Amino acid sequence: MPHYKLTYFNLRGRAEISRYLFAYSSIEYEDYRIEQADWPKIKPTIPFGKIPILEVDGVILHQSLAIGRYLARKTGLAGETPLDQALVDAIVATIDDFMSAFPWAEKSPDKKQKVFNDLLTNTAPGLLQDLDNFLGDKEWLVGKSVTWADFYWEVCSTTLLYLKPGLIDDHPKLLALKNRVKALPAIATWIQQRPETTL
Ligand SMILES: N[C@@H](CCC(=O)N[C@@H](CS)C(=O)NCC(=O)O)C(=O)O
Incomplete structure (x- = not known):
């Protein structure tokens, strides 16, 4: 199983769909929540400068729905046909x-x-x-x-x-x-x- 690290603010917001997918599928991940005050420092270090991101064994995925779709496909929740x-x-x-x-x-x-x-x-x-x-x-x-x-x-x-x-x-x-x-x-x-x- 890859190592998953999900980075977002301490909010449900655009990360919560991925948290549901992880929870439902019992997949372990790091639910990394950053402080708003730290964001200006972190933003320039993130490709495309927006969160959530999901790191999959070090590969950085951005866009909450692309992340959600990836997890849904992996876990059989993307739709049958x-x-x-x-x-x-x-x-x-x-x-x-x-x-x-x-x-x-x-x-x-x-x-x-x-x-x-x-x-x-x-x-x-x-x-x-x-x-x-x-x-x-x-x-x-x-x-x-x-x-x-x-x-x-x-x-x-x-x-x-x-x-x-x-x-x-x-x-x-x-x-x-x-x-x-x-x-x-x-x-x-x-x-x-x-x-x-x-x-
Ligand atoms: N369409 C993107 C939107 C990403 C986005 O706008 N994220 C906001 C938080 S919800 C953000 O990074 N805001 C901080 C900034 O733009 O500096 C997605 O669904 O991931």
Whole structure:
């Protein structure tokens, strides 16, 4: 088994999907969390200057979704057939498009709040309805078993619910899916033992 080192801030953020994949697959890794204050010093030492990164026996992977897809492929969570895999990727990208629209690093609190409110009030309902329609009466988003798309939904919806409690109340099927992921024993254990952070 390669030596895995995942580097990110002490946040769930863009690293949490990989932590779920490691937890579910019982793969050991180093969950290396850097202090925000140390970041300016570390940034220039990292190819492309952004985190998360995953070191795999010293090879540095960047981009959270490339890392997630790599781990999902290794662990059988990428989708069963090529078509399922494409659907899984599409759902992950759809959720990620929305999460990436939030101006997380905006310095002006007023501007930040305005865009956050707009996204949560005006954009989120359409996305949630689309996801709800896509899920329908299925147990998992794609195929007959859990994939990293289900994990990504759980991870991102946790952040969305922190930003706007009640956001998903009108979507019991999406809430049930979230709860199914949280109830997977390895995920439940990880959620219980992970460092508590707001984001
Ligand atoms: N699309 C990239 C985004 C990476 C990114 O923007 N990371 C942020 C933290 S979530 C970062 O490194 N911020 C510090 C900086 O840009 O200096 C991914 O998914 O990994």
